[in-house]
Amino acid sequence: MTTFEGLGLDPRLVQATDELGFKQPTPIQEQAIPVLLSGTKDLVGLAQTGTGKTAAFGLPLLQLVDVGQRYPQALVVCPTRELCLQIVNEMELFKKFMPGMHVIAVYGGTSIGLQIRDLRRGVQIVVATPGRLIDLIERKAINLDQISYVVLDEADEMLNMGFQDDIEFILQNTPKRDATWLFSATMPPEIRRVSKKYMQSPMEITVGKMNTANKNIDHQYYVTAAHHRYETLKRIIDFNPGIYGIIFTRTKADAQSIAEKLTREGYDIDALHGDLTQQQRDKVMGEFREKTLQLLIATDVAARGIDVKEITHVINYELPDDVEVYTHRSGRTGRAGSTGIALSIVHSREIGKLRQIERIVQAPFHKMEIPSGKDVCRKQFFSFMEKLLQADISHGDYETYVPMLAEKFAEISKEEVLKRVAAMEFDRFLKYYENAEDLNVRERSVVGRDREARGGEKREYGRAEGRTKGREYHNNGGDYARLFVNLGTKDGFYKASFLQFILDMSDLRKEVLGRIDMKEMNSWIEVDKRAAQQMIRAIDGKNYKGRRIRMNDANSR
Incomplete structure (x- = not known):
């Protein structure tokens, strides 16, 4: 040795x-x-x-x-x-x-x-x-x-x-x-x-094959409808009471929005994105390292360089466009010999992309069932019971109070006490999940769409996905404007980082985008016509690394 x-x-x-x-x-x-x-x-x-x-x-x-x-x-x-x-x-x-x-x-x-x-x-x-x-x-x-x-x-x-x-x-x-x-x-x-x-x-x-995944990481995915993505995220978090992880989003707007919603619902979470000052960023990272925060939600750009031990889960709220980005994300868990879980929330049109990532990272991706409401409650009960049984009672003068407690509960059975403890701890969960719907997309639908994504249609996958998402989001039939911008690979961008850059600059969602065609010096972007002027106003005339950005309608040049 x-x-x-x-x-x-x-x-x-x-x-x-x-x-x-x-x-x-x-x-x-x-x-x-x-x-x-x-x-x-x-x-x-x-x-x-x-x-x-x-x-x-x-x-x-x-x-x-x-x-x-x-x-x-x-x-x-x-x-x-x-x-x-x-x-x-x-x-x-x-x-x-x-x-x-x-x-x-x-x-x-x-x-x-x-x-x-x-x-x-x-x-x-x-x-x-x-x-x-x-x-x-x-x-x-x-x-x-x-x-x-x-x-x-x-x-x-x-x-x-x-x-x-x-x-x-x-x-x-x-x-x-x-x-x-x-x-x-x-x-x-x-x-x-x-x-x-x-x-x-x-x-x-x-060391190891390029882009291959860490063998200590279990890669999982959950298939749901696009409009159930947030609800699926919540259910996954609730089903893993001891979770300590990072949730990745495409844009800073998504990171902030999801963090705010989860915080309002009582989760220990905060967002890390490009709009934070260094002081705010240090505060968030300090709380996450100390485990005051159970979850951190971040964009890929904001999360670069973060190295936190004992992360149990990395959650892809959406799949990244680049396989390299997936590898970087998943590599935040399963470190130093420990095991971890990298899970992705996908809709049926993304199965083709998922299979592509699976082939390149050379690791099996396991399809998981989104837990039912009863499954979540059962898991939370088990976790609470374990904590109860392992509670340290060696420090404290509990003996003084035992007679008083025994007298108070003398007329109540043990079962009744346990029910009352459960009611105090789980009232919110029980009410919320009492009639929870099934969020899974069933296999027949997935297989049919998977086949279509992998070969039934001959158009390029990214364009198909972008246009379908555009229809889903705007219901306008995929009516796109084509924009020119004088930024390209020579500026240090690759597709995923460029996508993040233009969405962060314009505060638009990924759903408005169609195909992105990147060249060395310039790029062309398909954007939903209703969002095109917002993107031009947000980006045209701004500076990037000391150079003035020019963006306009490609057909008007």
Whole structure:
């Protein structure tokens, strides 16, 4: 069995890993650490989130930098503030027995003055988000001349978020680096181009198959009518009393709307989306980590970089357009050897898309029955009884009150007491689910529509789904305008992130969209005619990364 000591690590780092309970390296650590300890080899590491990538590059960095020199020697660049802090927190644990070693995080949304002060005190390793790092470079508050090692963590996420130019700027400003290490869950063409341009014959390590799902995750799906989606979500939550999870939506409007509805109905939930200030975002994430919140509802963009342990469920309120996005979502659960559930709420027209995701991630998706009202009540009863039986009565002077309780309940049978306890605890559930309807779409309907989605019609699936949803939502026969916009893949978008961007900008719902045709420099979007002007007004003339966005009716050009 391979050990951390056997990988060639400094005894002080081995001591730290032992204290943390890390006995055996993960596959990415076992393969990457010996290569990186040479200090002069470029490397591309392909591995899903949650496979131990931070230790794979963090331990070698701590060993390679010179603790006696108080200037930046290593730079880790990552997409979000949350990931930035997570990396620094882990490296603080690893360097416990290395006095004089300093690792700091620099990121947006907080005082740049305090970060400049920390840099001036002396530091060996800087972990940064691209925007804040470039701000520091332009202010001449950080000197990258002596940087020997550059790590790009979650490189695919940074490119999806539009940071390609920033990454290239950072690499151009670290000309004396001995090695560049790039870690990513996927390998899109843009990353290939970056590695060819800035890396010297990099060694490539792949852990697991690309886009394949974590084997510790059970993939489930529930089929319901589109107008029952919210009710199905509620029922799934109620059927899992111990749930601690993330619900993913396509748009920030959906995230906020669903969070507000569930909060009004007594659920411990909050939303995470792009409209929150950094202070609000920190508050929500703090409550979720402390489990004050049982559920977090988030858009894909807002959830990037979140790493919270012990998440039991990831719920796709709607399927994402991209398989890569599904893999990222589901990877939030089933981490560090634990098991988790990734479940999706779909309507019958999405079965074809579900089967496509199933084939690509190479994991079976299990069809589940939406629980009946009686099933939900029964599950809640069992959960309550378990809590009752496991309640700790060792702390407290309960004996003092037992005679009084015995006297009070002397004329009431045990069965009557239990009924009254159940009534107090479950009155809301029992009333709500007493005559609950069946939310399942039955198999005959699913099979017929599945066959149609997979081959009965020859039109492209995304167009069919978009138009059908448009009819369902507006009942206007799928009457679309075709809009032109001067944004494309060169701006760092892929289909799912572009979809999210235009919907967030316009505050429209996915149902108004038809086909999206993306090119390198421009894109064309089919939009329900009634929503077209709202989208143009919301987006045309706005700025994206310093460039003016132009959107207009494609037929009027």
